Amino acid sequence: MFRRLKRFFSRFRRTKPKPKPQPRLRFALDSRSKKHINSLDPKVRDVFISLMQIAKAAGKKYGGPKCDIKAISGHRSYEEQQKIYDQGRTTAGPVVSHAPPGWSFHNFAISLDLAVFLDGKYMDAIDFKFVEKLYRAIANIAEADGLKIEWGGRWLGRSRDICHFQYDTGISMAEMRRRKEKGFAIV
Secondary structure (H helix, E strand, C coil): CHHHHHHHHHCCCCCCCCCCCCCCCCCCCCHHHHHHHHCCCCCCHHHHHHHHHHHHHHHHHHHCCCEEEEEEECCCCHHHHHHHHHECCCECCCCCCCCCCCCCHHHHCCEEEEEEEECCEEHHHCCHHHHHHHHHHHHHHHHHCCCCEEEHHHCCHHHCCCCEEEECCCCCHHHHHHHHHHCCCCC
């Protein structure tokens, strides 16, 4: 009798909430991409995992089986952003960023830079037309899938950045800086 009652009441026990389902991974992510995705705000990671799945599928479609897309930059501190911004201005090398600290979505942990590799070669520096076509396809698919992602290739002028993808927060850069200074969430 006691066993039956125990079994009956076991139906009413509180259960732990089920964990949020993770995005389905069709393509494995390399350790570098994982590191950069993990550097992002936890609220946007799943969106960027989905973006990476789109990117890897587009890479295989347009570049063949030896084409791979990787995340090469995620969150940057203001100090890291200053070093990148100084390059080509006060330190040696070409200019690689037009965004000073506090003016890059990387500083708020809501953006990724991607890179295309074909047969192990960094294609962004070799074949701009192919790479731009690939990034445009990734951006179009992400938009069609309803991901809250903006592509830097749609920006005008010298700030155009074809390898850059950022989460669309719907708030201004000034508001993001204000929230960061006060310790408030950006997303």
